[in-house]
Amino acid sequence: MFSKHATQRMQQRGVSGLMVDLLIDYGAVDYHRGAEVISLDKRGWRRLCRELPCPTQVLDKVRRCYLVMAEGIIVTVGHKTTHFKTQRH
Template sequence: MNHIIYTDHALLRMAQRGVSYAQVERVLQYGRKIYHRGALIFLVGKREIRRLAGFVNDIHELEGLHVVVNSECVVITTYRNRATVFRVRS
């Protein structure tokens, strides 16, 4: 992503949770995309760790990191949750 826009809320949460801009960029680049409750969530889980372990340096530091983006592709918030399992409905 060339230019990422962040809400004030996202910047506050990133600071509180120790999430860097570089980590957000990497999650947006390598993370799985899930639509949930009208938002797009990018996340790096165990599946992505296994797939990218030999190709992306320090991918393990992103495990459980979620980046929530709205319909205008603005980052709304970030959080870590290693236990979250989303089920896609058909």
């Protein structure tokens, strides 16, 4: 389920529903301020490349995306511009 904000951000940033599904299925979860931040780590990236014969453009774009979920609702999606901190409080 998507929030209105997430739907708007997906459209603005060119993130498809397929990419969101791939992040949910193969991404690693970190927690920040009570929300789940899901992005691909090295293990998820290798597994995704091995299991799905997707076009390279889609795989590269998924690798640079993340999504934020709170209470089972996708709040927003975005593109990573820097490394995420590994230890969050």
